[in-house]
Each structure stands twice: as structure tokens, then as C-alpha cells.
Amino acid sequence: MHSPTASPTASAATSAAAVTEADLRVLVHTFYARVRQDPLLAPLFESHVDDWDAHLETLVDFWLWLVLKKEGFDGSPMPKHARLPGLGWAHFERWLELFHRTTGELQVPALKDTVDAMARRMASTLWQNYQKHNPASAWLRDMPAGLSSYKRSPVFTPANLPAAFKATHSIKAGTWGLLRVHSGALVFTLDVQPPRTLLLDAGEQLVVEPQVPHHVTFVAEGAFQIDFHR
Template sequence: MNQSLFPTPNPSLYTEEEIAKLVHTFYAKARKDPGLGPIFEEHVIDWDAHFVQMTNFWSAQLRGTSRFRGAPMPKHIALPELTAELFERWLKLFRQTTEELGNPNLQHHADAVASFIATRLWQGYQINNYPDKQPIALHIV
């Protein structure tokens, strides 16, 4: 994997508190979003557990911790009627959140990881749900 696109986790650049704040701030925005909010509200049963899972996920990505246990791809593939626009909206809100947090290292790393993840999830979603169609790329700005 190209390290310039997917930075190596670095526990000295981001604290657990910053990661928790990223997760909570982002989901506060996503839950209010007219496109994303209803999807999250329909599929996230226990928000406290989701926050723990997502904090563990982002801690693994950004700090190299090993607390995350899960398989994001099957869960996303199972969601009905996802679109490129929804993934792009997710990325836009995520990037707004990282910018607001005021740690440029966190912003750069988390945004790179988020772009990679959104692209992979969207590709996997299309391959699984629309195997006879040509995949549509995300417009990542």
C-alpha cells in the first residue's frame, strides 16, 4: 500500500481523546444529515456500542491500537440502496469534522484513511450488489 496515501499509524500524533472527539463530533453531524441520518438511525441499534466500536476502529487506523474487532464490508454491503452521493456526503462531513478539530496531522491522516475506506466500501458494494454494471467511481475532492 502506498504510504503517502495511507499514512502509518502514529500514537504520538493523536490522543485517544482526539479520536473519541472525532467520532462523536462526526456522528453528531451525520445523524442530523438528511441523507445519512435516516440510514444510521435505522441500522445503528445501540449508539453507545457504535461509538465504542468506531472509536476503536479509528484508534487502530490512527494510533495502531488493536482493540477493533469487526468486518465493515459485509455490514455496508447489506445496506439497501447506497449511492456514490451518500459516500461522498459521508466523506464531506468527515473532512469538515477533521478540519474543525484543529490537529493538521490528525486531519491529514484521518482524511486519507477515510477516502481509502469510502472508495473500498463503495467498490465492494457495487461489485456485490450490481455485478453486471460498470462500477462508478467516487468524486473525492
């Protein structure tokens, strides 16, 4: 007989149960001290936070509510982030990078196991909500009428994604691409000024126009494919 193993849900619940209020307070204060020194994130936060002491207490309350189900937080992160001007995926990506670095350095395994996954979901959800509420971030999702598919790319994964796709490139004149994400998550970046980014989850698609510079980056293990039209 095989020994029973804990389900991912049960393991997550066990990790969360081992996290203390003190752990979360140290995390919030350590992480945001780092954010306030970061060249990309600091200007964004400093221009919107008037009272850091109060803001840090709100953030502590948020994480206590999220992880420990403790009452006390009554904020609305979604609409506040949706109103921020000039927000891009690069900000969320950097936020996650600093967050994961902080949880690793704190060396509290139960804390890292619990909050890292929460932070990834939070960044993805906030970014998707931001794009929905900012018309300038609208993207073409359906192929224009009159075009026909003539070629399909291989299925690309992090293991076989060509280096050229990770660097700035474009589709030749007269050819359009329909990028479909089969699994995982992918960031599509238009290499224009200012750059525009879009997070694509499994089941989503995006039209890539001819001669528009762009590149792609996997943010979660997965796969995508491109149908070429003309």
C-alpha cells in the same frame, strides 16, 4: 547540496504518531453527531443502528485500531456495508464531505493529515466492494460486438472538463462511448430514478450507452478519454 526532505510515507507516519486516543474519540463523537443530523445520512444510520452508545464505542475502537494500531476492534465493515439496501455513491460523498469538515473544524493538524486520507481510501474501497456484491449495480464494461471506433475525444482533466459533461447529458442515438480513466478517480452517474453511480479508478473503463442521461464528476485529480463507436 539539497536539504533532505521527508518522504510522503514518513510524513504520514509522523502525523499518525502525533495523534492521541483523545483526538480520535472527539473526532468520532463530533462527526457522528453531525451525521445524525444530516438529511441524507441520518435516515440510513438510524434505520440500522439500534444502540448508538455501543455503536460509537465500536467506531472509536475501529479508529484506534486503524490509526494507533491499538487492539480491541474485531468487526468486519466490508460485509456489513455490502448488505445495506439502497446505498449509493452520494452517501459516501456526503459522508466524506462531513468528515473533512469535522477534521477541519477540530483544528488538530496531525489528526486531519492522518485520517482524511484514510477516510478517502475507506469510502472508495467500501463503495467498490458494495458494487461487486450487488447485482443491480452491474455495469457494462466491454463494448458490444459489431461496433467500430470512429472518433476519440480529447483527454479531459478537471481543468478542461466541459460544463456540459458535469450536467445531465447523453450520447446521440446510434453512438456508444467507451470511457477510459487514465489517472485519478471519476464518478459516473446515471441520471435515472433512482440515480445510479459508479466510482471509476485509474485503468478502469465503462461503456456509455446511446441516449442514456448521465454526468461525470472528478473526485481526484486525473484524466479520462472517450472512444466513440457505432
